[in-house]
Amino acid sequence: MRHGIYENRILSVLKKEHLISISSIHKKIPEADFSTIFRTVDRLSTRGLVRAVHVNKDMVLYELSDEHNLHDHFLCVDCGNIETIVVTRNNIQTRNVGGIVDVLVRGHCLECIRK
Numbered sequence: 240m241r242h243g244i245y246e247n248r249i250l251s252v253l254k255k256e257h258l259i260s261i262s263s264i265h266k267k268i269p270e271a272d273f274s275t276i277f278r279t280v281d282r283l284s285t286r287g288l289v290r291a292v293h294v295n296k297d298m299v300l301y302e303l304s305d306e307h308n309l310h311d312h313f314l315c316v317d318c319g320n321i322e323t324i325v326v327t328r329n330n331i332q333t334r335n336v337g338g339i340v341d342v343l344v345r346g347h348c349l350e351c352i353r354k
């Protein structure tokens with residue numbers, strides 16, 4: 240078993256895409272098994288190179304972790320569009336939280352409100 244042969248391929252896919260599903264990654268690397276892609280992304284995520292964004296209970300999207308460009312996401316519940324936002328960690332009231340991994344804000348985008 241050769242572990243990690245797809246790691247670099249997946250990382251370069253993620254370099255070009257912001258928030259992508261496992262099946263979309265698979266479409267770009269079709270010669271790999273779906274389960275291999277899944278396990279490799281999972282391993283990259285465990286190692287902190289990839290960040291999983293849980294959009295809802297049925298959808299997880301992935302992006303490169305970038306400590307130098309930390310950002311969060313705004314999800315429009317009407318059209319599903321996701322935008323990058325910056326949430327200042329200092330302003331989040333916490334009681335028993337040691338660290339924040341990500342913040343997902345849900346709301347209505349301006350385009351949907353105007354409809």
Ligand SMILES: [Zn+2]
Pocket residue numbers: 315316317318319320347348349350351
């Ligand atoms: Zn919208």
Ligand SMILES: [Zn+2]
Pocket residue numbers: 257258302310311312323
């Ligand atoms: Zn992002």
